[in-house]
Amino acid sequence: xxxxxxxxxxxxxxxxxxxxxxxxxxxxxxxxxxxxxxxxxxxxxxxxxxxxxxxxxxxxxxxxxxxxxxxxxxxxxxxxxxxxxxxxxxxxxxxxxxxxxxxxxxxxxxxxxxxxxxxxxxxxxxxxxxxxxxxxxxxxxxxxxxxxxxxxxxxxxxxxxxxxxxxxxxxxxxxxxxxxxxxxxxxxxxxxxxxxxxxxxxxxxxxxxxxxxxxxxxxxxxxxxxxxxxxxxxxxxxxxxxxxxxxxxxxxxxxxxxx
Numbered sequence: 385x386x387x388x389x390x391x392x393x394x395x396x397x398x399x400x401x402x403x404x405x406x407x408x409x410x411x412x413x414x415x416x417x418x419x420x421x422x423x424x425x426x427x428x429x430x431x432x433x434x435x436x437x438x439x440x441x442x443x444x445x446x447x448x449x450x451x452x453x454x455x456x457x458x459x460x461x462x463x464x465x466x467x468x469x470x471x472x473x474x475x476x477x478x479x480x481x482x483x484x485x486x487x488x489x490x491x492x493x494x495x496x497x498x499x500x501x502x503x504x505x506x507x508x509x510x511x512x513x514x515x516x517x518x519x520x521x522x523x524x525x526x527x528x529x530x531x532x533x534x535x536x537x538x539x540x541x542x543x544x545x546x547x548x549x550x551x552x553x554x555x556x557x558x559x560x561x562x563x564x565x566x567x568x569x570x571x572x573x574x575x576x577x578x579x580x581x582x583x584x585x586x587x588x589x590x591x592x593x594x595x596x597x598x599x600x601x602x603x604x605x606x607x608x609x610x611x612x613x614x615x616x617x618x619x620x621x622x623x624x625x626x627x628x629x630x631x632x633x634x635x636x637x638x639x640x641x642x643x
Contacts, residue, residue, distance in 0.1 A: 437598065446611065447473075458619040474494070476503040477520045501531055533564070593611040612627060
C-alpha cells in the first residue's frame with residue numbers, strides 16, 4: 385500500500401471511530417443504567433433502620449440524584465409494622481439552570497406506581513428568586529390533581545444578608561403560586577427557619593427538618609411535614625434516604641393535595 389492510500393485508510397478508520405463513538409457511548413451508558421436499575425431492584429431490608437416517630441399515620445421520603453436509580457414498585461410494596469411509604473418529594477431543580485438528572489424518571493415512576501408525589505426547588509440565595517422559579521416551572525410545567533404543592537427548599541444564606549434572601553424567597557414563592565394556583569410549601573431546617581425566615585412566612589405550609597427528636601420538631605410555628613431522619617432504609621433504594629411524616633390524618637393529607 386502506497387503512502388497516499390495508507391494515509392487515506394487511516395483517515396477512514398479515524399472517521400469511522402469518531403462516527404461510532406456516540407453509539408458506543410450510548411451502548412455503554414445503557415449497560416451501566418440497566419445494571420444500576422437491577423441493583424436497586426434486588427435491594428431489600430428487614431426494617432427501615434431508624435426509630436419511627438409514634439402517633440403519625442402518613443409517612444414519606446424525599447430523594448434526589450444522590451439516591452441514583454430507584455425501584456419504585458419495591459418502595460411502594462415495603463411495609464413494616466403497618467408503616468408504608470405514602471408520599472415522596474423529589475428534587476426537580478437547583479438555582480437558575482440545573483435540573484436533577486433523575487427527576488423525569490422519578491416523577492414518571494411515582495405516577496405509574498401510585499405514590500403521591502411532590503417536586504422541590506433547591507434555592508440559592510445568591511440568585512434571582514423569580515428566575516429560579518421559572519427554571520422550576522419549565523422543568524415541572526404542570527402539577528396534576530393528587531400531586532403535592534411545589535416546595536421551595538431554603539437551607540443556606542451563601543453569604544447573602546437575610547433581608548435580601550427573604551426578598552428573593554418571597555419573589556420565588558409569588559412566581560410559583562401564580563403559575564400553579566396553589567400555595568407553595570417551604571422546606572427548611574428548624575434553626576435556619578427561625579433565625580432567617582420566621583414570622584414573615586408563617587402563612588405558608590412548612591416542611592421542617594429537625595433530627596434526633598422523638599415526638600415532634602422543636603419549632604415555634606405550626607408545620608405540615610417533619611423530616612425526622614436522614615438515615616432511613618427502604619427496599620429498592622441503594623443509599624440511605626430522608627424520612628418524613630405528615631402532621632394530620634388522611635383527610636387533612638388529601639386536603640393538602642392539588643385539586
